[in-house]
Amino acid sequence: MAKITYIAADGGACTLDVDDGVSLMEAAVANGVPGIDGDCGGNCACATCHVHIDARWLAAAGAKSEMEAAMLDFAEGVTADSRLACQIMASATLDGMVVRTPLSQH
Amino acid sequence: MATRAIDFAAWPAEPPHLAAARARAYAMPLTEIDMLDTDLWVNDMHWPYFERLRDESPIHYHANGRFGPYWSVTRFADIMKVDTDHARFSSDAHLGGITAKDMDQDFILPMFIAMDPPKHDVQRKAVSPIVSPGNLAHLEVLIRERAQAIFDNLPAGETFDWVDRVSIELTTQMLATLFDFPWDDRRLLTYWSDKATADETVPGNPTKAEREAIMLECLMYFTKLWNERVNAPPAGDLVSMLAHNPATRDMVPMEYLGNLLLLIVGGNDTTRNSITGGLTFMAANPGEYAKLRANPDLIESAVSEIIRYQTPLAHMRRTALVEVEFGGQTIRKGDRVVMWYVSGNRDPRSVDRPDEFIIDRPRARQHLSFGFGIHRCVGNRLAELQLKIVWQEILKRYPRLPEVVGIPGRVPSAFVKGYTSLPVRIPA
Numbered sequence: 301m302a303k304i305t306y307i308a309a310d311g312g313a314c315t316l317d318v319d320d321g322v323s324l325m326e327a328a329v330a331n332g333v334p335g336i337d338g339d340c341g342g343n344c345a346c347a348t349c350h351v352h353i354d355a356r357w358l359a360a361a362g363a364k365s366e367m368e369a370a371m372l373d374f375a376e377g378v379t380a381d382s383r384l385a386c387q388i389m390a391s392a393t394l395d396g397m398v399v400r401t402p403l404s405q406h
Numbered sequence: 407m408a409t410r411a412i413d414f415a416a417w418p419a420e421p422p423h424l425a426a427a428r429a430r431a432y433a434m435p436l437t438e439i440d441m442l443d444t445d446l447w448v449n450d451m452h453w454p455y456f457e458r459l460r461d462e463s464p465i466h467y468h469a470n471g472r473f474g475p476y477w478s479v480t481r482f483a484d485i486m487k488v489d490t491d492h493a494r495f496s497s498d499a500h501l502g503g504i505t506a507k508d509m510d511q512d513f514i515l516p517m518f519i520a521m522d523p524p525k526h527d528v529q530r531k532a533v534s535p536i537v538s539p540g541n542l543a544h545l546e547v548l549i550r551e552r553a554q555a556i557f558d559n560l561p562a563g564e565t566f567d568w569v570d571r572v573s574i575e576l577t578t579q580m581l582a583t584l585f586d587f588p589w590d591d592r593r594l595l596t597y598w599s600d601k602a603t604a605d606e607t608v609p610g611n612p613t614k615a616e617r618e619a620i621m622l623e624c625l626m627y628f629t630k631l632w633n634e635r636v637n638a639p640p641a642g643d644l645v646s647m648l649a650h651n652p653a654t655r656d657m658v659p660m661e662y663l664g665n666l667l668l669l670i671v672g673g674n675d676t677t678r679n680s681i682t683g684g685l686t687f688m689a690a691n692p693g694e695y696a697k698l699r700a701n702p703d704l705i706e707s708a709v710s711e712i713i714r715y716q717t718p719l720a721h722m723r724r725t726a727l728v729e730v731e732f733g734g735q736t737i738r739k740g741d742r743v744v745m746w747y748v749s750g751n752r753d754p755r756s757v758d759r760p761d762e763f764i765i766d767r768p769r770a771r772q773h774l775s776f777g778f779g780i781h782r783c784v785g786n787r788l789a790e791l792q793l794k795i796v797w798q799e800i801l802k803r804y805p806r807l808p809e810v811v812g813i814p815g816r817v818p819s820a821f822v823k824g825y826t827s828l829p830v831r832i833p834a
Contacts (some may be wrong), residue, residue, distance in 0.1 A: 341772050345778035345782070346778055370523070374531070406538070406539055
């Protein structure tokens with residue numbers, strides 16, 4: 301299990317206990333975290349779970365697949381810390397991770 | 407024309423035309439099922455055929471399609487796999503493109519939806535700023551003003567065509583705005599959109615030569631706009647963006663035409679038919695309209711549900727670049743693979759109670775209508791915005807929904823799943 305903190309565009313924060321193997325998108329959608337849509341249900345196919353990973357956690361989040369990079373390429377406001385939350389699975393090594401959600405997915 | 411409201415509640419669980427279609431769908435040999443048969447679409451009879459294919463032959467080969475042999479992929483999860491596998495399933499126009507009917511190889515219209523990476527990526531990015539969040543916020547004001555004017559001018563107490571007066575008018579005005587197109591000529595956009603996708607094998611549609619002549623008229627018109635704008639400072643409209651962006655400013659004329667038609671069809675047919683579909687679904691499900699009236703916050707999930715339930719583009723096609731083992735079948739290199747979004751959106755394996763129209767469905771956004779993967783609809787947020795505004799304006803005006811007083815006319819196409827007419831009356 302990992303405690304994951306989602307910080308919304310308006311600064312509001314919310315921390316969830318996410319079970320191992322559950323994606324950061326799935327946990328956010330199931331708990332109504334604002335700013336994440338997850339239209340494709342976690343197939344890395346829509347780029348509507350775009351988040352910015354806090355710099356301290358970027359390395360722990362792992363590397364992007366080719367498909368994730370391709371999908372992010374068409375998302376809005378992408379920066380070097382951008383990831384798709386459906387491609388990051390919770391585990392003990394991510395305990396305490398902080399991610400920022402955009403105002404809206406696009 | 408009859409003007410009595412249709413009492414949908416009095417309909418049997420399955421309308422008679424579907425019961426007859428079901429009997430036929432389950433009586434015929436599986437291999438003979440041909441989902442490209444126009445009759446199934448113009449008569450709204452494709453549903454039971456897809457149900458049988460999903461259950462009995464989810465990766466289905468039809469050897470004698472009128473555009474050539476093709477595979478039909480009908481389950482939600484399988485469609486997702488093909489749509490996200492652009493390395494093995496190509497969209498390239500030169501291999502046939504993105505519709506079951508091959509793009510004519512002597513009249514190739516290059517457009518980014520019918521390209522593979524890397525060229526696709528570059529051209530898509532040249533166009534996508536038109537639907538950026540900032541631009542949508544600006545467009546929202548315009549769309550709302552125009553929608554209000556359209557609704558305010560509808561007649562009460564008399565029958566009129568919702569497709570013409572509302573759906574076409576609203577989407578055409580929107581498109582004219584995006585192109586900064588001469589206002590009084592805007593119905594040309596509707597005309598070009600309809601002709602671009604018209605299947606020449608259907609009686610009444612233009613022949614191939616006639617269609618190509620119409621497309622070239624469109625190119626000539628837009629070339630005039632290009633020439634005006636390329637010599638003017640960059641502006642926010644699509645023509646100016648294409649003329650000034652380094653990725654698109656050197657396009658050859660057919661490539662310009664191809665991308666124009668993509669934007670015209672993509673920004674026109676689809677939203678138009680979801681506007682019409684939405685009214686028919688709400689009319690047939692008065693409890694859902696009551697729910698929306700009681701809780702207008704449901705409008706966003708209602709819009710997603712309308713788009714799922716309509717599925718305005720019934721399919722997208724890919725061409726296999728290599729041999730692929732898929733669902734127990736061997737798809738050979740060069741085979742035509744049709745992903746039936748309309749079927750995946752009704753697949754009970756992925757969607758709960760898929761044949762019911764439920765505006766507060768959990769996870770309503772998880773539908774196939776916009777496609778998935780790198781070719782996912784670039785204008786999906788604009789489409790949702792337009793539909794949201796339409797339903798907000800309907801809610802403001804009509805405690806009782808406009809009555810559907812006749813059967814909708816349907817487009818004879820297995821690609822554009824839409825309506826030619828819908829007689830409606832607003833209670834006086």
